Amino acid sequence: MSNAKIIKLTVSDVRFPTSLEQHGSDAMHTDPDYSVAYVVIETDDGLKGYGLTFTLGKGTEIVVCAVEALSTFVVGKCLKDITSDFRSFYRLITSDGQMRWLGPEKGVIQLASAAVLNAVWDLWARAEGKPLWKLLVDMDPVKLISCIDFRYITDALTEQEALDILLKGQEGKQKREEQMLNEGYPAYTTSCAWLGYPDQQLKQLCTVALRDGWTRFKVKVGADLQDDIRRCALIREMIGPCNTLMIDANQRWDVEEAITWVTRLAEFKPLWIEEPTSPDDILGHATISKALAPLGIGVATGEQCHNRVMFKQLLQASALQFVQIDSCRLGSVNENLAILLMACKFQVPVCPHAGGVGLCELVQHLILFDYISVSASLHNRMCEYVDHLHEHFKNPVVICDAQYMPPKDPGYSTEMLEESVSRHQYPEGEVWQNLRGKSTD
Amino acid sequence: MSNAKIIKLTVSDVRFPTSLEQHGSDAMHTDPDYSVAYVVIETDDGLKGYGLTFTLGKGTEIVVCAVEALSTFVVGKCLKDITSDFRSFYRLITSDGQMRWLGPEKGVIQLASAAVLNAVWDLWARAEGKPLWKLLVDMDPVKLISCIDFRYITDALTEQEALDILLKGQEGKQKREEQMLNEGYPAYTTSCAWLGYPDQQLKQLCTVALRDGWTRFKVKVGADLQDDIRRCALIREMIGPCNTLMIDANQRWDVEEAITWVTRLAEFKPLWIEEPTSPDDILGHATISKALAPLGIGVATGEQCHNRVMFKQLLQASALQFVQIDSCRLGSVNENLAILLMACKFQVPVCPHAGGVGLCELVQHLILFDYISVSASLHNRMCEYVDHLHEHFKNPVVICDAQYMPPKDPGYSTEMLEESVSRHQYPEGEVWQNLRGKSTD
Numbered sequence: 001m002s003n004a005k006i007i008k009l010t011v012s013d014v015r016f017p018t019s020l021e022q023h024g025s026d027a028m029h030t031d032p033d034y035s036v037a038y039v040v041i042e043t044d045d046g047l048k049g050y051g052l053t054f055t056l057g058k059g060t061e062i063v064v065c066a067v068e069a070l071s072t073f074v075v076g077k078c079l080k081d082i083t084s085d086f087r088s089f090y091r092l093i094t095s096d097g098q099m100r101w102l103g104p105e106k107g108v109i110q111l112a113s114a115a116v117l118n119a120v121w122d123l124w125a126r127a128e129g130k131p132l133w134k135l136l137v138d139m140d141p142v143k144l145i146s147c148i149d150f151r152y153i154t155d156a157l158t159e160q161e162a163l164d165i166l167l168k169g170q171e172g173k174q175k176r177e178e179q180m181l182n183e184g185y186p187a188y189t190t191s192c193a194w195l196g197y198p199d200q201q202l203k204q205l206c207t208v209a210l211r212d213g214w215t216r217f218k219v220k221v222g223a224d225l226q227d228d229i230r231r232c233a234l235i236r237e238m239i240g241p242c243n244t245l246m247i248d249a250n251q252r253w254d255v256e257e258a259i260t261w262v263t264r265l266a267e268f269k270p271l272w273i274e275e276p277t278s279p280d281d282i283l284g285h286a287t288i289s290k291a292l293a294p295l296g297i298g299v300a301t302g303e304q305c306h307n308r309v310m311f312k313q314l315l316q317a318s319a320l321q322f323v324q325i326d327s328c329r330l331g332s333v334n335e336n337l338a339i340l341l342m343a344c345k346f347q348v349p350v351c352p353h354a355g356g357v358g359l360c361e362l363v364q365h366l367i368l369f370d371y372i373s374v375s376a377s378l379h380n381r382m383c384e385y386v387d388h389l390h391e392h393f394k395n396p397v398v399i400c401d402a403q404y405m406p407p408k409d410p411g412y413s414t415e416m417l418e419e420s421v422s423r424h425q426y427p428e429g430e431v432w433q434n435l436r437g438k439s440t441d
Numbered sequence: 442m443s444n445a446k447i448i449k450l451t452v453s454d455v456r457f458p459t460s461l462e463q464h465g466s467d468a469m470h471t472d473p474d475y476s477v478a479y480v481v482i483e484t485d486d487g488l489k490g491y492g493l494t495f496t497l498g499k500g501t502e503i504v505v506c507a508v509e510a511l512s513t514f515v516v517g518k519c520l521k522d523i524t525s526d527f528r529s530f531y532r533l534i535t536s537d538g539q540m541r542w543l544g545p546e547k548g549v550i551q552l553a554s555a556a557v558l559n560a561v562w563d564l565w566a567r568a569e570g571k572p573l574w575k576l577l578v579d580m581d582p583v584k585l586i587s588c589i590d591f592r593y594i595t596d597a598l599t600e601q602e603a604l605d606i607l608l609k610g611q612e613g614k615q616k617r618e619e620q621m622l623n624e625g626y627p628a629y630t631t632s633c634a635w636l637g638y639p640d641q642q643l644k645q646l647c648t649v650a651l652r653d654g655w656t657r658f659k660v661k662v663g664a665d666l667q668d669d670i671r672r673c674a675l676i677r678e679m680i681g682p683c684n685t686l687m688i689d690a691n692q693r694w695d696v697e698e699a700i701t702w703v704t705r706l707a708e709f710k711p712l713w714i715e716e717p718t719s720p721d722d723i724l725g726h727a728t729i730s731k732a733l734a735p736l737g738i739g740v741a742t743g744e745q746c747h748n749r750v751m752f753k754q755l756l757q758a759s760a761l762q763f764v765q766i767d768s769c770r771l772g773s774v775n776e777n778l779a780i781l782l783m784a785c786k787f788q789v790p791v792c793p794h795a796g797g798v799g800l801c802e803l804v805q806h807l808i809l810f811d812y813i814s815v816s817a818s819l820h821n822r823m824c825e826y827v828d829h830l831h832e833h834f835k836n837p838v839v840i841c842d843a844q845y846m847p848p849k850d851p852g853y854s855t856e857m858l859e860e861s862v863s864r865h866q867y868p869e870g871e872v873w874q875n876l877r878g879k880s881t882d
Contacts, residue, residue: 029538058510058539062549065506069499097470098499104692104720104745107548108503152719155696155728251545255596278593279545280750282723283757287596304545309721316724 004043004127005078009071011115012038013060014416015426016357016389017435022196023388024056024355026250027222030196033057034389036357037064037112038421039119041074049123050414053115053328054356059108060426066112069099074116083124086147090334093117094149106306110331117332118362122412132333132412133365137177137372141166148338149308149331156312162341169373176372184403185367186378187385188216188246190355193235195220202231206238213401216244216382218274222252225261232268241269246300248274255284259291272300272322279304285319300324303353307331308338315346322380324353327362333412340370349379355386360397361413364404392420445484445568446519450512452556453479454501455857456867457798457830458876463637464829465497465796467691468663471637474498475830477798478505478553479862480560482515490564491855494556494769495797500549501867507553510540515557524565527588531775534558535590547747551772558773559803563853573774573853574806578618578813582607589779590749590772597753603782610814617813625844626808627819628826629657629687631796634676636661643672647679654842657685657823659715663693666702673709682710687741689715696725700732712821713741713763720745726760741765744794748772749779756787763821765794768803774853781811790820796827801838802854805845833861 015035018024024032037060039051055063073092082089093113094105103109125132136144145163192205209217219235221228228247236245247270253261258276265273273292276299277284289299298321305311306329314320323343330336343350352367354360360383367383375381383404390396394415398405407413423430456476459465465473478501480492496504514533523530534554535546544550566573577585586604633646650658660676662669669688677686688711694702699717706714714733718725720742730740739762746752747770755761764784771777784791793808795801801824808824816822824845831837835856839846848854864871 028536028541031538032542033539056539056542058537059507059543059550062503062507062510062543066500066503066549069503095469096499097472098474098497101470101473101497101745102500102503102549102552106721106747107550108507108543109500109548111543152695152722152725155725254593278750280547280748281593281754283754284593284596284750304542306547307721309719309725313722313724 003080004045007044008042011067013426014424025194025196026220027252028250034357035060039115041119049119051115051119053111121333122414126411131407133368136369152309184405186382188382190218191387193219218246221247222249236268251275266295272298274300282313286317311339323350326353349381352383354384445486448485449483452508454867455865466635466637467661468693469691475798476501480556482560490560492556492560494552562774563855567852572848574809577810593750625846627823629823631659632828634660659687662688663690677709692716707736713739715741723754727758752780764791767794790822793824795825
């Protein structure tokens with residue numbers, strides 16, 4: 001690798017007016033405008049890296065402001081110096097003596113760290129001429145470990161344990177890589193049953209999805225019990241008893257309420273209840289897990305779990321049965337590596353959160369690496385898929401027969417089309433200018 | 442109360458160059474420039490409310506940006522409409538369907554919520570012509586309860602239980618109020634032993650503090666064990682065996698490391714070890730608490746505990762023996778009320794975090810209310826005090842014989858001197874212009 005220096009970082013506020021059609025609506029986020037803080041870094045030899053973090057519209061400008069604050073840690077650095085001691089660079093970004101007060105490692109500042117670090121990983125993968133998953137799969141285990149900040153997790157996973165997991169994962173790696181290239185990684189769909197969709201739309205989307213080969217379906221619940229019963233009955237009837245159903249409450253309930261409510265929906269045989277309560281409530285999730293285990297319903301959570309310390313505890317407390325990593329909330333690949341390794345040690349399957357803008361594009365790389373080099377298992381594992389907004393990416397996900405097909409282009413699949421970025425810039429982009437024009441007509 | 446409408450919100454980035462003299466330095470924050478995002482709201486009848494949240498310098502502009510985003514929820518609202526259903530207003534600020542993705546209720550967005558809501562509470566207290574603590578003490582318990590968002594904490598504290606605590610607190614309230622007005626609330630000092638201070642300075646400050654009547658002292662530890670042993674020995678020798686010593690690691694350690702390190706310092710008889718590890722690590726704090734209990738050392742934490750869900754779990758897991766509320770990280774008075782009531786139910790003493798900029802000014806109101814109306818106890822209770830930057834406040838704290846004397850002016854003691862704000866505005870204020878001038882000389 002050349003010793004290219006990062007000489008420029010730009011960040012844009014890019015928003016899609018998804019709330020107009022209730023795409024992405026759930027019990028807590030009733031009108032999201034799917035958005036990103038979009039980062040482009042550039043080296044003195046002309047290579048670019050692209051990164052993003054996902055948001056729901058309002059407040060994206062705050063994340064943009066945070067990325068600008070973090071840019072001082074990036075601009076001027078050589079890519080080789082970063083990747084030769086990525087752990088130190090990770091800590092520089094996430095643990096600055098003044099900035100860490102704003103987190104630490106949570107909320108806006110962690111989302112911004114993710115966007116910046118995602119761009120660095122994309123740059124690295126491009127510099128190596130490999131898709132990110134392949135960069136990870138080919139990387140020496142010792143080098144992989146050196147990208148992880150083990151601070152605060154050594155009581156659950158030591159460096160040596162992590163290394164042992166990766167060394168064990170070398171066995172059969174080649175075969176699993178070939179398998180992925182041929183078959184792809186199993187996916188499930190959330191596109192059929194957003195909370196704001198009327199029953200007719202839900203039926204229609206479900207029919208199409210079944211025809212397209214989908215076998216795993218997620219339904220949003222939590223706003224009204226009678227609605228949930230009706231919608232779950234409808235979906236279960238359409239997909240039949242053998243396909244998989246998951247339900248997702250997006251943090252709507254208190255602990256006792258979650259248990260009562262989900263018990264009422266048990267007859268529809270959901271595999272998991274996702275985000276039953278506050279993402280911060282480790283002990284609450286443990287109580288819910290314990291109460292629902294006899295019903296055969298697991299607890300899934302993670303899309304708003306902000307760092308490795310929280311995931312560590314969710315695992316230690318047996319508070320979740322499905323680990324939902326997110327490529328844009330955790331501290332990029334570095335922190336996701338820590339979660340994958342902890343999940344492996346605790347023998348809990350990883351089923352990534354995706355959807356939004358670009359989350360499918362990014363997280364497919366992580367789950368491919370997980371299968372090929374860490375977990376070596378597909379049991380109870382699948383990656384979320386939502387079929388929105390992929391057209392804005394240069395290398396959008398490829399789904400065949402409800403499986404994610406491994407990306408082949410170099411990088412982290414993070415690059416957006418220039419025209420999409422420019423048209424959706426907030427507030428000055430054409431799309432938003434037109435919407436404002438309409439609303440003042 | 443008149444139906445005054447809030448017609449304006451302004452926010453400033455105000456920074457003090459405290460890093461120049463190592464004030465505030467600790468094992469994780471080696472060079473803080475104590476700062477605030479400072480909020481002023483104004484009603485159409487000319488009343489003003491002042492609010493702030495504390496930061497460490499870099500990144501304050503991100504909090505300012507977040508306050509600006511939240512201002513749309515405040516400007517145009519009537520004070521009476523807010524206070525007649527403060528729970529709903531709290532949820533409006535903290536749980537907007539698009540903005541909550543940036544937290545929820547954590548990090549930058551929660552700090553910004555605190556600044557905005559602190560200004561609203563200041564406005565309310567001023568409108569009633571009372572200092573905030575007195576507004577709370579005089580408030581009907583049912584009304585107090587209506588200010589709290591119980592979402593996610595009902596498994597630990599129901600509304601009815603909270604009400605019962607407050608009703609019980611009515612007994613003897615008058616007497617305790619008189620006691621506070623006469624004697625004040627016990628304080629401890631952190632001013633003697635910042636990590637960056639050389640031994641000579643530490644000795645000198647300790648001598649002065651003892652002369653001024655201080656009996657409780659906190660020492661920063663965690664960077665180097667031999668240094669800690671020397672410094673703790675020095676302080677313990679100076680204050681004698683009967684005065685109280687606390688130690689504070691500011692999150693420096695992993696779980697096992699914390700136990701080993703603190704065990705080595707046990708001979709100096711610290712009352713508590715503060716922030717031994719990540720503020721997010723509830724189970725880690727529980728492990729540390731259990732290990733240190735036989736040594737007679739408690740665990741204190743909270744200054745970076747971001748919301749009521751985290752405090753709930755710290756209490757449920759017996760993970761802390763001292764609850765350190767913060768007036769500017771939690772969601773203002775509303776969320777602090779929830780913590781005070783939970784701490785009372787779990788019978789854990791509250792010892793507020795203070796220092797920084799304005800934290801002493803604000804939190805004294807909360808701990809006075811706690812004693813008069815909730816806990817009714819001073820056992821193992823005291824409020825942190827740091828003697829920096831009070832001169833920038835219109836109604837600075839009054840300490841007599843190491844006790845906080847109850848504020849008498851209307852409001853939340855949040856108003857800063859106009860000249861201080863203007864001189865320390867970042868980056869355009871005179872103080873920062875001069876520093877830049879010097880550094881380029």
